[in-house]
Amino acid sequence: MSTDRVYPSTWARRVYGRLVRLYPRGFRDLYGEEIEADFVDMLQHDAAAPSASARIGGWAIVLRDLAASIPREWLTTLRTRPSAPTPRGPGPHPRPRRRGELMSDLLHDVRYTLRTLRFNRGFSAMVVATLALGIGANVAMFSVVDAVLLSSLPYRDADRLVMVWNRHAGTGADKVQVSGPDFLDYRSQTSSFEDFAYIHNSPDNTLTGGTGGRDGPAEQIDVGYVSTNFFRFLGREPTIGRAFAADDETSDGATPSVISNGLWARRYGSDPDIVGRTIYIAGNAMEVIGVMPADFELVLPYSESGVTGDGATFMVDVWRTLSTRTLPNVPRSMSILRVFARLEPGVPVRQAQEEMDLLARRLQDDYRVHSERRTAIDLMPMHADVVGSVKPIILSLFGAVGFVLLIACANVANLTLVRAANRRREVAVRVALGAPRWRIVRHLLAENTVLALGGAAAGVLLARAIVGGIVGVAPPNVPMLNGVGVDSRVLVFALGITIVAMLLFGVWPALRGTRVAPLMHLNDGPRGGLGRGRGRAHRVRAGIATAEIALSLVLLVGGGLLIRSFLLLQGARLGFEPKSVLTAKVAMPHGAYDDATFRANYWTALRRQVLELPDVEAAGLVWPLPFADQSPDAPYGPTGGESEDWGRYVAVVATASPGYFEAIGATLIDGGGRTFEVADLDRDNAIAIVDEVMARRLYPGESAVGRTVWIQPLGSDEKLAREIVGVIKHIRHNTLAGPEREVLYELATSTRRMVLVVRTGSNPVAALPELRQIAASLDPNMPLFDARTLGEYVRDEIAPTRFTMTLASAFAVVALVMAAVGLYGVISYSVTQRASELGVRVALGAHDGAILRLVLRQGATMAGLGIAIGLIASFGLTRIIRSLLVGGGVAPTDAPTLVGVSLLLAGVTMVASYFPARRAARLDPVVALRKE
């Protein structure tokens, strides 16, 4: 700041001088000095006034003047550029175009544009923000689509990989794993495949020792039994050591094993000399031969009937081979291998499938288990199989953000149209002065390009944040999400949609905006005349707003349905009470603990000691735990004899100890007998508890208590009789909604693997250290693992719906806000345009209420039409919407949701039109008329 006494200060003069330089050169040369001199005179004149407000008022005029006149002079100058505007009257001056002129024209356009936009900050900010939201959401969703659906699996020749599943046409079970002997037959009796590989996932193996126990306490790890070609097949090699060799299957001595990078770092401190070390898994000596790289991740499809915990990503700590002696000797009913194959180059899946169909028929002829199950072999391209369950969800969400972008473009188009209408006079001047229309169009396009690029840049930044959020809420069943990010492919996509967006919001309004008749607009002030064009222009804007409302209704329907289905799942009748229940797994290593009495005593001791803890209200053991583990299905029936019906009913068979039903909070049905008791352990324990569904199937209309049920356990030809001692309400095991298999609970005595279920009085997690201590004191080689509350399992089950719901409703809210803003803009503008008409109405005696109603009706018409179109569109999109409602329970045409979101949208649009309506009603007729 200057201390000069002159007013305005030299500093202010200098700033003003700078600003004056923003005028076009020719204009500046002619008037610059006079303008600067006038500026000083003007402010000095104002300063003579006594009040400070006069001074401020003078500055306000000066600034507004600059903001308005600099762009205006630029517009007028453009016709004669680069020479200065001459006082010699208007008219085009055709002159030969020189090389490089186009480029300098473009540069000029951009410079000019930036300047114009700077003087329209509100408009520019609005457009950039709207586009940023639309583009950002789309770029983020595309990153997900790119990572999950478009990227190939991280394996060699991944496009030729197929999964080999069994399907039991008899029971309808599909995606069933393959047995050892079948795998060998597939490999030897087909010609369409380059190679086959398998993995058998075996969770919960106790890893102990090293030498002298220096590797720390026992730990539960997941072991993958794989074919020797497994790593070569996938195209990945260990970073240290070697992969399996063919003779590893037959070698005697310590079993070769490859360990994961995670285990290597976690347990062995990334020891570079790990190769050759002996480790013990379930008491068996294994020799480490290699360490896999950190980024090696096993992404495999979900199996519908996997024996153990499945997921998109296999968490395997140790890979080992199965002995060649084992594989052929496993019964063909033991479907334990997840088999995949690589097609011969050029062989289509269909051709390979035909070969497999023939083989399946041969196997049905040769083996009874296959003819009984009517085993078919299904090939499925691996990538499609991996993403199968999430693909429709991701695509639907991608579609939803597409709608958001459309709405954003519609909004911006409306803003641009309004602006074009306001600038019609400028455009008219330029047309009158001889500027060719394409040139004006080009200017508007340059402006829109700058805005679109601004929006795109902000959108990409926003997308990074959104992607972070999506990954944060994504459920574990979305595969390959860790590869997600804003990479070059995503940027190309961003550029693509920006161009599309620009075409949608920019080009068309630019073409429209320049279609002016100069005489009509030249002399009638900035508001434009009441020409015939105005009614049409309004209809166009109203049409766009209506379309926005329709689009946002579709999104709201999707979001609303998902919220409803989420709420439904949250309120689902589980059949148990997850609050305050802690669970932890215990597993006895195979090869040790072979004494059944020892095992039974162990479980009894564990349960008894846990029950002695002060805060524990109930404790029991079970396998499998609801929503945690899968269990093989077993056929059952009321009689054990040979019958045609056998196999028609299939149940989940679980084992449970006394106290389990109390701990999980299950309820017996009326007259449902009793739960397991400690005394049962010492008696004849051929007893069972069944759920109400099974009881009804077995003995419809009668009490099942005291009756007999026959079951045939997995891999057994024998049928076993069990006396039903209790009937409980169904405990959900796999899904929160929809039909489920009935469950039969056998009394757990000497099983090898159980889940400890503990109901506590207060905080369940607080009990964990004491539980661990009990387990360690009973047997240090059997640590508790996977300790989680029951509530967490249930939450994970809701997670996919929560994910879809969160995204879909976020998109819907953005759409709703944008549509409301769009409608507000259109009505607001229309009120301004109709100010004089409304003024006359008021002058002629119309009430405030009448004006309010008039304007509100305008909004209501658009909203009503938009909602109607949106509802029709939602019905049309029922199939897509249904794919989002994974949990089931809510129909895509759920009436309360449709009515609810329609009302919501109607309410919001009414609020959006209320504000301009109120302004119209408060219009001072004289002011309105004087404007004209």
Added chain:
Amino acid sequence: MRSSKDQTPAIAPATLHILLALAAGPLHGYGVMRRAAEAGMKMGPGTIYGALHRMREVGWIEPAGFEKARGPLKQRRRYGLTAEGRKVLQAEARRMVQVADLVRAHAVSVDDGDAAR
């Protein structure tokens, strides 16, 4: 409100005030600004000179010599109305009278409105 038969289009307020300011005789830019401000139309220099420039181009005003000035500028250009400019001003005045009649015909009280403002 204008009827569609009305052939004279309205002119922008800035233009009108410049024409009015110059009606009494030639003035320089700052003089126009002061005169307009006294009539209630406050405009900055950029607006004034832009309008003067365009009005000169369409032949409504013309340069009318120079006036000696104090300050950094030794002299200031003066502008005066052309016959064409005077005709435009008269036409605009007639149009405004018609508008005023129209407003009265719609029974809008002009006095009340002025008092309210």
